[in-house]
Amino acid sequence: MPQNFVIIVAAGTGSRIGGNLPKQFLNLDNKPILMHTIEKFENSASKPEIILVLSNLMQDFWDSQCKEFNFTIPHSKTVGGLTRFQSVNSGLEFIKSNYKIDENCKIAVHDAARPLVSSHLIDELFQNCNLAKPAIIPAVKSSNSVRIGNQNDSHAVDRETVWLVQTPQVFMADLLVQAYQQEEESTFTDDASVVEKLSNNVYLIPGDPQNMKITFQEDLVIAQHLFDKSKRYL
Template sequence: MSQHFVIIVAAGSGSRMSSDLPKQYMLLDAKPILMHTIDQFAKANVQANIILVISESMQAFWDEQCKEYAFHTSYQICYGGASRFQSVKNGLRYIQKNYELSPGDVIGVHDAARPLVSQTLIENLYQSCKPENPAIIPAVQSSNSVRLGSLKESKAVDRDQVWLVQTPQVFEASLFQEAYKQEEESTFTDDASVIEKMSNGLTIYPGDHKNIKITFKEDIAIAQYYLNNTI
């Protein structure tokens, strides 16, 4: 039976939130955002080993939150690096050190600040990741008009050709391991871009507009609205 893993990247500082507290530790529906995210994977029918990557400096604070909110969901923890790429790589190293990976195993990566990811989407992504489709990324089409360029010069782009990428992004383990042997580049903004550098075998899976990433303070209010009105 194949093994499933998810690396939840929670080592970021959340600078765009204009707060000293990283967004993943802020409260949503009376508990930290990160706890919502972990629970969605724990409840999904994929039996994923959850690898939480956090900043070492936030370990004590997270431990206190777990005590305060009686959070007992099972997960494993490792520390992040200087960038998202390095944090994911640390998560991968943790998996490699503690598990024997085999053909058919699947590794997913998810943003800690996407707490509304549905269990159905998680399950469908992992089920869709197969040798013939070794890299699956969820995305939604843009509903807005799109322009490409700078403030001074831009041109219209067909929005039907524009996809807004989400997480979790899931990959066949051997492909994922090979991709993360590469040196980090500034264009590596997500795991799909890392995979794409060495393989063009990415498959888009229809995402969910409610699977928002908490980036600004108003996003918390939007997420609360979705929770209040059932995901």
């Protein structure tokens, strides 16, 4: 049985990017963003079992996309919920129902719309996750000045203490399963915040500035430029 898993969360609507098609299904470098994302995990040395969480409405569409692009990387599918918390929990329930989880199992959670994640970063996260450090996340330092507050009342903070969090986030399986037994809260913005609620430390490793999340239309242009740049060095 596999010891590594990744839950790729792809059930969102991607409303901020505009259009009728969720962003993870938009084409980047001549194929859907989601296919690039899956390929990065397939090409990693960690070789996690890939669990894809899709909305119920997009299940058949994804199957048709796989046929159209002859996409054959093995992966399992499950149905997501209305929120990210619910979708990750659906992925965890799928793993619990179909695999035996032991103390050595590790589970990553990744945003479908981060296709530029490197296989090197994936492997580094899995390698650094262990029983002593059961929650490992990538993050990059802020290069901008940072203020906390609102438009009428704010104050500056030391940007050296500010980290911009990325995915994948990797956890020992038992810890992540336990964390997702909690009731959902509005403060749960990512999986690290869910685990942290259990009074667990979350450990950071340097992320990758190119591991961007495609959110807006202009992000597609930037991502395509980065793809073109990387191919020049192959």
